Amino acid sequence: MATHPDNLRARLEDRADLLEATRLRYRALRSMLDAFFWKDRVRAQFELLREVAQSQPEVDAALAALKRRAAAEGWPSHAAPVKLMAEVERLREAVQHSALKRLPEAERQGTLGEALLKLEEVVLEAGPLLGRRTWARAVELLPRNLPELRAVCTAAEVFERVFKRPAPEGPLPFTVAEADELRRALPLAETALAALWQRLEHFDTSGRVKEFLEKRASRAPLQVPRSGPELLLHAAFWLGVGKARLRALLEARLAPVVPRDAEVPELLVWLAAREGASGPGGEHEPREHAALGVHRDAKLEACAAFDEGRAALFELAAELAALSRERPSGAWDEEAAWVRLWNAAQRARGESGPDVERLRDALRLFILLRGQSQTPARLFSPDRARPPAADVGADVKDLAALVHAARNAASRGG
CATH class of the missing domain: 1.20.58 (Methane Monooxygenase Hydroxylase; Chain G, domain 1)
Known part of the structure; x- marks a missing residue:
């Protein structure tokens, strides 16, 4: 019909x-x-x-x-x-x-x-x-509806929302849910931003436009971005701020192990879950995030970025950093911390490289400092200034054995 x-x-x-x-x-x-x-x-x-x-x-x-x-x-x-x-x-x-x-x-x-x-x-x-003048040329090369520009702006919104607010002292400045957003936004922003810089290099053979924008990428945006270059500069600034803040947070929690760039996104959710990260108002994660494992013994699972041994190194470094900052409260918490540290050392037995060497040195330093801290002041003499070499573990390579020595040093003189 x-x-x-x-x-x-x-x-x-x-x-x-x-x-x-x-x-x-x-x-x-x-x-x-x-x-x-x-x-x-x-x-x-x-x-x-x-x-x-x-x-x-x-x-x-x-x-x-x-x-x-x-x-x-x-x-x-x-x-x-x-x-x-x-x-x-x-x-x-x-x-x-x-x-x-x-x-x-x-x-x-x-x-x-x-x-x-x-x-x-x-x-x-x-x-x-x-x-044309440099800015006009930049507007030509970066139309606002470029897919890469839209992608980097979407990712930059996450960084701006998380890192623009005042950061609390000590705890992570983002929740588990926000850590998951950062995990997805970080590789997206880096890939899209690299594609935009490459586009500028390809079409502007003089290199003036890229140099002009790179010099301004570290400046804080003072107005709402409207043109393509302004959107690029806004996104590049907040990505730079976010990466610098994340680098400092990871260094404080994972030193002396240094995460590679590809490993950083996968570590964020684990650290937030491990610490029971609070939101901007100091409130802990809501009940629906309990399944993500908001507790100290949250296990870091192997993934595409790192294998089981590498994950164990990160767990060992996190536990050692926490024990070095402050003594766990209560006998049960302390014993559980040492058990987690020893289990991580067992899983990381097959690892080698600079990060493992730095972890060994950190454990030896922990043994040395805790051994001295347990020596009464009246007995502190040149002969007792340094614990015996065997106690420090100078020749010990096995991480589990060093953890055992560190446990003994922490409890000496109790």
Whole structure:
């Protein structure tokens, strides 16, 4: 049964808005590509070019679906929705013809979206005709709808929210849920930011734009970012602040083991769960996060970033750092801490390298300092200034044996 023309627009649902917006974009784009100074027109409207390219698969799918539906339901050719579809198809062909005409002969192929992205590269590689100031060139190279720019801004929002507020002394400044957000945001931000710097290097062969923006990336943003370069600088600043704060937090909790960049995201949730991290108001994690293991004996599981032995090194370093900062309260807490330390040392037996050597030195220093702290002042003489070498474990390589010696040193003279 044929549908009344007055009801056809309602049958289009949200596709009508998509097609009308596409018609306006096509008209503007065709006018730009047909102009005499078309490269200058395109430079001023890179965002429009990318918007059309990114939405093209959705537009093609909508047109194909609506044409099938119109044929099946017998929509009249004089109806406004049918005319809209026909005009959008005609404009699509015209824009594609103009875009391919502006490309080098070797690249005149592919879909409309692919042709528009190639056209963007052609214009950017050609550079401005009469030269431009550095900031104007940066705006050209970084349109706001770049996928990488959107990704880095999304990740930077997490860093800004967590690290902009005042940080409490001692505990971690984020909750377990926020640590999980940081875990996902950190690699996303680094990958997207690296892609943006690489884009600047590729299109700005003079290097002025990248140098100009890198000098300003460490400055705190003073206003709401609007242009592409402002969004890049805003994201780069908060990513830098977040990485510096995380580096300091991890050093305080995991020294002398130094996490690699790829290991940092996976350590954040574990540390927050291990310490029962509080939120900005000092309140502990809500009850729904209890399954994540908000307690001291939260085990660090092996993952793609590190294996079981490496995870044990991090656990050993965290326990040793906690014991070095302050004595556990209560006999049960202290004994449990030493058991966790010894278990981690057992799991890390097969590890080697600089981090293991630094951990051995840290355990020997712990033995030395705790041995001295247990010596009464009246007996502190040059002969007793240093515990025997065997007690310190100078020749001992096994981490579990050093942990046992450290346990004895901590309880000596009790």
